[in-house]
Amino acid sequence: MGGALPNFELGPVEVARSLIGCTLLIHDVGGRIVETEAYDFNDEASHSFRGVTPRNKAMFGPPGTAYVYLSYGLHWCFNFVCRPVGQGAAVLVRALEPTDGVATMEIRRGTTDLRRLCAGPGCVAQALGLDRSFDGAVIQPPAIELLPPRMEVELSIGRRVGISKAVEQPWRFALKDSRFLSRRIALV
């Protein structure tokens, strides 16, 4: 029995959980989501914590849209915007298990190492061809397609990666025992 698509009317922790196992495709290229992180409103680690700026404006947009930003001046990162509306909550996609358009992703990434193709938020964006033009985009075909899990999903839960605030929050979610994660995750 398979799962359901996320309900973007819920908060980012619930959306981050339910995105695991879904398939994300950008123009038919992508794979199964195996790692996500929740960034809540009122969350010190979130870009939205200090209010709207030009960069994070899309984060305050409607649930079910994308927030795409440039990290460290070099890597694009893709988020799903969710509830509460106008408060700046989102889910970062950190890793995919490549399933569709692998040859395209290998060219974009410059490697044929399947495990490393989409292992990290910057890698995901590079493999899928994401950039600023997707910032604020609605999650809908043909550009952005999200498919529900085909099987039951078992989760691992741990702390978020690469942040210096609110580090104790267990808001990182992964497909249990996946080989395609950006880094190891704590067993919970």
Add this chain to the structure above:
DNA sequence: CTTTCGATGATCT
């Protein structure tokens, strides 16, 4: 295998 560190430049204060 793990840890460290430099690149890199947009963004915000």
Add this chain to the structure above:
DNA sequence: GATCATCGAAAGG
């Protein structure tokens, strides 16, 4: 001027 939701190469065990 400081920070940064990263990456990958290099160095160390």
